Amino acid sequence: MDTVYPLTLSALLFGIGVYGILARKNAVMILASVELMLNACNINFVAFGAAWNEISGQVFALFVIAVAAAEVGIGLAIVLLIYRNHVNVNVDEIDSMKW
Amino acid sequence: MTAVHVGFFALAFVILASAVRMVTTTNVVHAALYLMLVLSGVAGVFILLGAEFLGWTQVLVYIGAIVVIFMFGVMLTKAEYGVSDDIDNEPAKRWGALVVGFLIAALFIAVFVEALGVGDSSTGIVAQEREGTSARSVDVSEIDLALTDENVVKNINVLASDSAPWKDEDAALMDLLHEEGLDFPRETLLPGPYEIFPVLETPEGLEFAVPNWDLEGDRPAQEKSFEMKPTGTPVPRSLGTETVSVPVCDYLSGRNITRRDNGEVVMGEPLFCPTKADEVANDLFNRWVLPFEAVSLVLLAALIGGIVLARRDDPEHVRPRVEEVAV
Numbered sequence: 001m002d003t004v005y006p007l008t009l010s011a012l013l014f015g016i017g018v019y020g021i022l023a024r025k026n027a028v029m030i031l032a033s034v035e036l037m038l039n040a041c042n043i044n045f046v047a048f049g050a051a052w053n054e055i056s057g058q059v060f061a062l063f064v065i066a067v068a069a070a071e072v073g074i075g076l077a078i079v080l081l082i083y084r085n086h087v088n089v090n091v092d093e094i095d096s097m098k099w
Numbered sequence: 100m101t102a103v104h105v106g107f108f109a110l111a112f113v114i115l116a117s118a119v120r121m122v123t124t125t126n127v128v129h130a131a132l133y134l135m136l137v138l139s140g141v142a143g144v145f146i147l148l149g150a151e152f153l154g155w156t157q158v159l160v161y162i163g164a165i166v167v168i169f170m171f172g173v174m175l176t177k178a179e180y181g182v183s184d185d186i187d188n189e190p191a192k193r194w195g196a197l198v199v200g201f202l203i204a205a206l207f208i209a210v211f212v213e214a215l216g217v218g219d220s221s222t223g224i225v226a227q228e229r230e231g232t233s234a235r236s237v238d239v240s241e242i243d244l245a246l247t248d249e250n251v252v253k254n255i256n257v258l259a260s261d262s263a264p265w266k267d268e269d270a271a272l273m274d275l276l277h278e279e280g281l282d283f284p285r286e287t288l289l290p291g292p293y294e295i296f297p298v299l300e301t302p303e304g305l306e307f308a309v310p311n312w313d314l315e316g317d318r319p320a321q322e323k324s325f326e327m328k329p330t331g332t333p334v335p336r337s338l339g340t341e342t343v344s345v346p347v348c349d350y351l352s353g354r355n356i357t358r359r360d361n362g363e364v365v366m367g368e369p370l371f372c373p374t375k376a377d378e379v380a381n382d383l384f385n386r387w388v389l390p391f392e393a394v395s396l397v398l399l400a401a402l403i404g405g406i407v408l409a410r411r412d413d414p415e416h417v418r419p420r421v422e423e424v425a426v
Contacts, residue, residue: 001103006148007211009111013118013137015204020122022196026186028172029127032134035165036118039141042157050148055378058153059387061145062379065153065160066394070401072165076172077408083176084411090185 006047014040027079027089031072038068107147114140125182127173135166152376 013036020033042061049057083089114137121133138161145154187193383391 001107001147002217004211004215004217005104005107005111006144007215008208009114009144011204011207011211012115013141014207015200016115016118016122017200018203019196019200022199023122023188023193024186025188026127028169028176029122029130029186031172032130032169033122035134035161036121036137039138039161042153043141043144046145046148046150046153050150055382056386058150058375058379059383061150061153062156062383063387063390063394065156066398069160069165070398072168073405074401074408076168077405079172080175081408088185089176092188 003047003051006043010040010043010047013037013043025090025092027082027091027094028076030091031075031079034075035068035072038064103147107144110140110143110147114144125184125186127183127186128170131166131169131173134169135162138162138166150375152374152379 017033017036017040020036021030024030024033042064045057045061045064047057049055049061079089082094086094117133117136117140121130121137124130124133138157142154142157142162145151145157188196
């Protein structure tokens with residue numbers, strides 16, 4: 001398969017993820033949009049790995065999956081703490097660290 | 100339009116439609132379910148791209164674990180079931196976000212199309228075995244191996260792309276042949292359906308011969324019987340005289356098989372047929388073992404951090420001890 005097709009798919013997915021991060025204010029939804037962007041990166045890794053007959057693309061995608069799992073665990077723990085202290089998780093109302 | 104293309108475009112449609120719904124729906128639970136659909140589609144794309152191990156890892160880790168964590172996050176933050184009007188920014192900000200997202204996607208697509216071109220088959224040298232045998236792609240290092248191996252592949256047919264006459268792999272192949280002491284004039288690597296480097300057997304050793312190309316057209320003058328012009332630099336090695344095809348993995352029997360010219364199929368040694376998981380593991384624990392350890396440390400830190408963050412320290416919420424309840 002032509003390498004450009006999966007790369008185009010990943011670019012569109014990344015753009016949708018960026019839109020999600022900027023358009024949402026619920027912190028859980030923002031984390032979900034980050035997952036979209038990470039998946040777009042993974043598609044890139046695998047597509048280039050397939051094009052160059054190089055297995056390392058898949059290894060790096062595995063790393064990304066592992067780091068994404070850690071990120072989502074920590075991120076949701078933080079969101080939970082914010083919910084306990086602020087009762088909602090809207091990122092535009094969390095400004096206690098604003099100077 | 101092959102079956103792979105049909106499957107890919109179907110998956111791409113599902114992925115993009117679900118992603119758009121995920122970032123636009125006002126129902127938080129639906130958004131998590133759309134995320135699951137996106138992740139499943141991406142797993143399918145991985146499998147289509149030949150990364151089966153990664154595809155199923157995606158199913159296990161993302162769909163099995165991360166979506167469940169998201170569901171927990173949605174429920175523990177008491178998102179309203181049904182439509183909620185408090186999860187989106189105001190429309191003006193959303194239009195700005197749409198512009199930014201569109202620009203980023205357009206930039207990436209422009210870069211990829213500019214760099215790779217549409218319809219350009221694939222990168223990397225594709226060496227094909229003799230007609231009637233199964234083809235597999237071979238990169239430069241493997242050709243190097245074949246040249247230095249005792250069971251040398253007698254003829255190396257290098258497929259050149261029809262569209263791009265001078266590609267990097269041509270230069271890479273020229274460099275490789277230069278290291279072998281074989282210098283070809285650049286004109287011998289003409290764009291065409293194939294380039295052939297026949298091997299002549301001389302008493303001193305083997306010589307690579309330059310085919311007599313028709314320099315005006317794109318095709319060799321005589322497709323089948325080109326004039327053998329020895330380069331005069333024999334390779335001083337004892338090279339096999341029999342044409343040996345590159346072994347191909349036969350996943351059904353778990354062995355590598357070699358198809359000879361006369362149609363004879365030779366079964367190779369068993370267990371020399373690495374699956375995708377074998378290849379990933381081999382690369383992971385050889386080339387990338389230090390990053391692997393670093394990622395394991397990151398996961399450990401995330402585990403401890405998650406426990407510390409989720410602990411409830413305020414005394415009002417301390418649950419009564421079991422013995423106090425019992426009294």
